[in-house]
Amino acid sequence: MGLVVQKYGGSSVADAEGIKRVAKRIVEAKKNGHQVVVVVSAMGDTTDELIDLAEQVSPMPTGREFDMLLTAGERISMALLAMAIKNLGHKAQSFTGSQAGVITDSVHNKARIIDVTPGRIRTALDEGNIAIVAGFQGVSQDSKDITTLGRGGSDTTAVALAAALDAEVCEIYTDVDGVFTADPRVVKKAKKIDWISFEDMLELAASGSKVLLHRCVEYARRYNIPIHVRSSFSGLQGTWVSNEPRGDQQVEHAIISGVAHDVSEAKITVVGVPDKPGEAAAIFRTIANAEINIDMVVQNVSAASTGLTDISFTLPKAEGRKAIDALERAKATIGFESLRYDDQIAKISLVGAGMKTNPGVTAGFFEALSDAGVNIELISTSEIRISVVTRADDVNEAVRAVHTAFGLDSDSDEAVVYGGTGR
């Protein structure tokens, strides 16, 4: 029996009962002969509540203090979980990210893991403990300050530890039975996927399926760590994410793996940009210098009479203020007329490696949206994905329409959501 890493998300440890339930599950794995490392998130919506609190005392807290605050959430759950396990008569020790050897760069709020040195975890395991690690946090190699890995970052902690400890599997326990063909909170007829490739899962995650974080899937693919996404509330088999399916994992040879949606982005339109070389470069250099990642970009055809054009792009809502401020400061040098900010948008994406070889997927996608009366504002594609931006109000209807049009609706039971608030 090898080593397993189990990660429990916030909804699985939302209250004392949840912590006790999860503790029993962890002890079962230990009794089955595994060495067990647990990565735990903050309880319920604690992280959101801490963010709300920070905003009440300061509109723009510094990254260092913000990270220090947010990591408190995971510290609470790790200590309580270790206590609950001890109460069941088993040895457990909790560790902060820093103590567990999660070393990151120094970018606060979205640090990247650059090394994992889990010496103390190994020792704790060798002494017969269950090791509990606070997810979503690390320590900067250079500044030695505490960092966080970005929202949902406990998934990445889990996979990074699984790679560093050479675990046989990384189990991600959450509030649904696995990865579905769409968010079960939106599409009741979504189907659970038994096996999905890293490639398709990466696109789904990047397109907003927050059941797994994009960076975590990237990490798992790089180190070839199989992920098993499953519910902490049921005993069911979940979804395996790996390079190749094993013999007992059912593979549906569907053209489309799923539909993802994302309401966390906003759109900025730079109005009245002179249509000459270097303008787009100046705009996006300004954004890049502010360390903001953008997603989709579109430039309109310029009006012949004015020689001016508009450039629109999408970015995380959380970075909206920073981007507008940076562009306003550079307005005179870039030479545009005005800025428009719109945070009432949604992105809907269709993902599947099968679309590479099947004509008509794009047409079918647009037809489904048009039949549902949904207007498309931006479009972007990759080899295995098509995404559009629509009004936020249309998102649920659009996702359901596309899901049905591509034959993804299940004819059996409704997808179960066991917990969480969907926040």
Ligand code: ADP
């Ligand atoms: P945790 O607290 O366990 O990290 P998250 O809220 O981050 O949980 O992720 C689980 C949620 O992801 C589900 O409750 C579901 O609403 C959402 N989700 C979005 N897309 C999907 C999908 N394709 N399959 C399953 N869940 C999805």
Ligand code: ASP
């Ligand atoms: N607690 C953090 C968050 O809510 C990290 C995580 O849950 O993965 O984003």
Ligand code: MG
């Ligand atoms: Mg999550």
